[in-house]
Amino acid sequence: MSTLELRGLGARYGKKPVLHGLDVSVGDGEFFVLLGPSGAGKTTTLKCVAGLVDRADGSVVIGGRDMTGVEPYERNVAMAFESYALYPQKTVADNLASPLRSGRLGTWTEAERAARIEAVTTTLGIDHLRERLPKELSNGQRQRTALGRVLVRPADVYLLDEPLSHLDAKLRATMRAELRRLGEFSRTTTVYVTHDYQEALALGDRIGVLRDGRLVQVGTPAELWDAPHDTFVARSLGQPEMNLLPARADGGVATTAGGLAVGVDTNVSGPVELGVRPRDLTVTAGEARPEGFRVRGRVELAERLGRSVELSVRTEASGGGPGDTLIAVTDDPDVRERTAVTLSTEHSRVHVFAGSDPGAYAHRVGSARPRTDTEGEQR
Numbered sequence: 001m002s003t004l005e006l007r008g009l010g011a012r013y014g015k016k017p018v019l020h021g022l023d024v025s026v027g028d029g030e031f032f033v034l035l036g037p038s039g040a041g042k043t044t045t046l047k048c049v050a051g052l053v054d055r056a057d058g059s060v061v062i063g064g065r066d067m068t069g070v071e072p073y074e075r076n077v078a079m080a081f082e083s084y085a086l087y088p089q090k091t092v093a094d095n096l097a098s099p100l101r102s103g104r105l106g107t108w109t110e111a112e113r114a115a116r117i118e119a120v121t122t123t124l125g126i127d128h129l130r131e132r133l134p135k136e137l138s139n140g141q142r143q144r145t146a147l148g149r150v151l152v153r154p155a156d157v158y159l160l161d162e163p164l165s166h167l168d169a170k171l172r173a174t175m176r177a178e179l180r181r182l183g184e185f186s187r188t189t190t191v192y193v194t195h196d197y198q199e200a201l202a203l204g205d206r207i208g209v210l211r212d213g214r215l216v217q218v219g220t221p222a223e224l225w226d227a228p229h230d231t232f233v234a235r236s237l238g239q240p241e242m243n244l245l246p247a248r249a250d251g252g253v254a255t256t257a258g259g260l261a262v263g264v265d266t267n268v269s270g271p272v273e274l275g276v277r278p279r280d281l282t283v284t285a286g287e288a289r290p291e292g293f294r295v296r297g298r299v300e301l302a303e304r305l306g307r308s309v310e311l312s313v314r315t316e317a318s319g320g321g322p323g324d325t326l327i328a329v330t331d332d333p334d335v336r337e338r339t340a341v342t343l344s345t346e347h348s349r350v351h352v353f354a355g356s357d358p359g360a361y362a363h364r365v366g367s368a369r370p371r372t373d374t375e376g377e378q379r
């Protein structure tokens with residue numbers, strides 16, 4: 001059990017910098033998720049913690065001890081790579097037992113070893129595979145065994161790199177729940193790398209969003225969901241992605257190109273983006289309740305996604321605008337293409353992002369508010 005701190009952590013491959021001054025403190029027993037797209041630097045961050053990157057700047061501090069110059073095998077971290085290394089000639093049970101046999105982790109009685117292995121194989125659902133050799137396992141089973149090899153050994157910090165990536169959707173969901181339980185049970189400080197936002201939201205006590213080697217936002221799942229730092233974080237969480245409508249703010253009103261207008265803080269002016277999650281929009285045939293944010297439109301496309309239907313809605317073009325397109329999700333099977341609908345939500349669910357730099361992500365400055373003039377949201 002240990003805290004983990006990254007202080008100004010940087011890393012380079014050759015001359016190319018890939019991590020830029022990461023600062024974060026992971027609490028004792030915390031399950032911390034690093035979320036980011038391919039190439040963001042997630043694996044490199046784990047390797048720096050494990051001591052496997054030569055050209056690192058700043059420092060990694062585990063349990064209050066600066067790890068600069070400390071060899072990987074002396075750091076007491078256990079890392080599971082996406083490519084799973086198993087002894088080909090050993091059974092699953094022996095593969096799991098071998099980390100406990102190396103004298104470095106103290107001596108274990110046969111009974112203690114067996115109890116620990118059993119707890120892990122039960123959690124990972126590989127009990128029935130204990131006598132098999134790696135070549136007799138599917139990719140997903142091999143991945144779970146490799147994860148087991150890490151979890152079986154007590155360590156100060158677990159470093160897990162996309163450990164569920166080779167599992168099918170159903171098994172991933174089951175394993176997510178199991179891992180969550182295991183985390184609560186073992187309370188070992190864990191850094192878990194993924195590019196899957198659902199995994200991050202389900203597992204993380206906190207999440208750090210990494211983009212191009214920089215930590216863009218660190219927070220609880222609720223903080224990231226309710227107040228994403230910028231449009232990149234906003235789009236990283238949620239499927240379908242958050243709707244983002246370009247607009248111009250002036251005098252406390254932001255107006256989209258399509259003619260939609262909402263109240264915003266009077267301090268906000270210039271180019272903005274209005275963000276609303278498809279699942280935050282309530283879809284009603286005809287008129288909606290009068291309070292809150294609401295907009296009328298017509299369904300242009302309806303695509304069934306299992307129980308729910310994803311709608312592409314063209315908003316009504318009033319006030320000379322061409323209308324905007326918003327994605328919404330409904331469970332109502334009667335909403336079809338060409339149906340007239342009203343989309344509504346609370347103003348607090350309409351995020352306002354500001355920033356005019358081309359190519360940069362706009363920052364969240366707050367949420368929309370009711371308009372104080374009498375024009376309404378569609379004009």
Ligand SMILES: Nc1ncnc2c1ncn2[C@@H]1O[C@H](COP(=O)(O)OP(=O)(O)OP(=O)(O)O)[C@@H](O)[C@H]1O
Pocket residue numbers: 013018036037038039040041042043044045195
């Ligand atoms: N050994 C290496 N030599 C040179 N460049 C590397 C090396 N390993 C990674 N990189 C580069 O460093 C950057 C970060 O890579 P890293 O593997 O940390 O990203 P990641 O977020 O884990 O991505 P993924 O999800 O695809 O595994 C990428 O641009 C990658 O191409």
